[in-house]
Amino acid sequence: MTTVASIREQDEAITVLTAYDAATAELVEAADIDVILVGDSLGNATLGYDSTLPVTMDDVARATDAVTRATDDTLVVTDLPFLSYGVETAQSLENAGRLLKESGAQAVKIESGPHTVDLTERLTQLGIPVMAHLGLTPQHVHGIGGYTRQGTTEERAAEIIDLAEAHQAAGAFSLVLEHVPREVGKAVTEAVEMPVIGIGAGPDTDGQVLVIDDAVGLSASVPPFAAAFGDVRTEMREAIEAYRDAVVSGSFPAEEHSHSEGLDL
Numbered sequence: 001m002t003t004v005a006s007i008r009e010q011d012e013a014i015t016v017l018t019a020y021d022a023a024t025a026e027l028v029e030a031a032d033i034d035v036i037l038v039g040d041s042l043g044n045a046t047l048g049y050d051s052t053l054p055v056t057m058d059d060v061a062r063a064t065d066a067v068t069r070a071t072d073d074t075l076v077v078t079d080l081p082f083l084s085y086g087v088e089t090a091q092s093l094e095n096a097g098r099l100l101k102e103s104g105a106q107a108v109k110i111e112s113g114p115h116t117v118d119l120t121e122r123l124t125q126l127g128i129p130v131m132a133h134l135g136l137t138p139q140h141v142h143g144i145g146g147y148t149r150q151g152t153t154e155e156r157a158a159e160i161i162d163l164a165e166a167h168q169a170a171g172a173f174s175l176v177l178e179h180v181p182r183e184v185g186k187a188v189t190e191a192v193e194m195p196v197i198g199i200g201a202g203p204d205t206d207g208q209v210l211v212i213d214d215a216v217g218l219s220a221s222v223p224p225f226a227a228a229f230g231d232v233r234t235e236m237r238e239a240i241e242a243y244r245d246a247v248v249s250g251s252f253p254a255e256e257h258s259h260s261e262g263l264d265l
Contacts, residue, residue: 121226
């Protein structure tokens with residue numbers, strides 16, 4: 001069983017994938033992935049939004065419910081969605097606690113900045129493990145001007161390193177580092193003892209995370225820092241078309257798909 005404590009001590013590269021439903025979570029666990037992230041990326045991946053901003057607490061709680069019902073041994077971490085934290089401390093703590101107490105997550109992930117250091121410390125004091133998130137933080141898409149690479153200057157890279165160290169000191173057990181130059185990924189990983197999990201942060205981090213739709217080839221397009229390890233989109237399209245053709249031609253349902261009671265009607 002993967003736990004927050006075991007992730008801190010793991011020597012092998014840490015593997016993380018998102019999942020938003022029970023069927024996917026079951027497959028991810030069967031593949032021995034270390035961590036399932038119930039990301040607010042479900043807004044883009046499954047809910048049809050153009051960003052993560054519309055995702056609600058109910059959305060992530062429902063997805064977390066499904067994932068934790070389907071898993072036993074995988075560490076489940078859930079995103080706190082936009083404006084569910086950082087506005088009022090009490091509300092932030094309540095929302096984070098809900099995901100552990102009611103939905104069964106073992107930790108929460110917070111898109112981090114100077115404003116989340118104190119919150120991270122308070123959450124961990126209450127027994128709510130925190131995965132920090134630096135670099136590209138999609139909830140700040142409007143403020144940073146799009147989904148652009150972060151830490152591209154020495155000044156900005158230094159700020160990311162400082163924030164990583166501050167969140168480690170505040171009690172974060174790990175860090176997601178997104179869409180930064182590989183040298184920043186390496187520098188952050190060397191600067192902190194907590195595991196750094198990269199996504200578009202180069203090969204020198206302690207692990208990697210991808211959105212499941214990108215990893216299996218379900219997404220219509222894959223970000224430049226991701227890779228498709230399958231072609232599920234084509235497989236699904238071909239299966240759907242085959243179903244359509246079978247129904248139209250009358251070959252489905254066949255005799256073996258039907259049951260008779262021999263009724264005289």
